[in-house]
Amino acid sequence: MSFPVKKKLLGKAVATLAAVGGLMASLLTGVADAHGSTVDPPSRNYGCWQRWGSDFQNPTMAQQDPMCWQAWQADTTAMWNWNGLYREGVAGNHQGVIPNGQLCSAGHTGGTRYAALDKPGAWKAAAKSRQFTLDVWDQARHGADYLRVYVTKQGYDATTTALGWNHLDLVASTGRYAPSDHYRVAVDAGSRTGRHVVYVIWQASHLDQSFYFCSDVVFQ
Template identity: 50%
Template sequence: MLTHKSDQSGGRSRSTIRRSLQALALLFAMVIGTLPWTGAAQAHGTVINPASRAYQCWQSWGNQHMNPAMQQQDPMCWQAFQANPDTMWNWMSQLRDGLAGQFQARTPDGQLCSNALSRNNSLNQPGAWRATNVSRNLTVQMYDQASHGADYFRVYVTKQGFNPATQQLGWGNLDLITTTGRYAPAQNISFNVSLPDRSGKHILFVVWKASHMDQTYMWCSDINVG
């Protein structure tokens, strides 16, 4: 009888331990789910000035993405975090493979700011995105953590009269203003851009064709041309 009771006690102890471990595993998963995930993002890059939409949201709110003040202070970043926080955690990973230079034909109107990636659809939404103040002559700064280099950058700006607060971006809303040459692998790449006659709120749209393989990146940067 004593042996039998000891087995029951041991069984209950093991069951209690299992339940405790399961609870700890669940808690750990919940905590990890609230932290920035940057594994995939570390191999790529984005335009950091004027800041792309996802980068601006991450830079402004990444450390306080649960702050309810964001809803009033930065409503477009708020809706983006609500839609999919991974869009901001992976601000370096807005790429598509294998476009073979056909980025315009294979990117529908209304999906330019997300690079036609459904997980980033929040970036396509019109509204009061925070804008970087720029002059008509500006320097575009791009950060590429893995130093892929570039076959080229193509830079567009929205036409005068386009309203980023109410309109989704389409190819017909853009003017191509710069096509660069190749850039050697480097983490920091910058080049000068001269805007045509523009004033007020606009979108600077940048296409990056990386050199290491057939990867095409596209970003929207909100600007206020003074």
């Protein structure tokens, strides 16, 4: 084998190892900085990570799960860091800090890392009854000052319109939760039918950290 060929193969091997190393670093960072997310119904980036985290370069995602595909292409770290979508120092002024059209990215927290989550489209939606129990997974056991659960108004179309505060109704608001792995909330979506977005604010107790989650559902 000639030296140029060997050099080319060595370069490919180094590039592959670098990519694997970067992926492992992202995974380890996600674990080290673990916070949490809505897992039932799954938030957009948690769902994308759950379905494709072990196969995120598979081109069939583009046809089978196009909204996840565009999110993975935009910024893979948004999926690896599905548990870190939060803002600090909001002081309860959620509507003042998070602009309409950017609710799912928490106002593009982390620069544009999570911006793809705001994109309207046919996100995979979990089938739910109109009375269901929402589950927030707190990996770091931060505790919660409160959870607020909103559901989109009947007639809102998540496939064409980015989510705004004007599209939401508050359907559940809780008190404090002691630090635990999971916080659950009974949700009544009323007479809603069809596709909707469930929007959750988790106010963590350890610091002024506010987490924001968009979960797509179909009420049956």
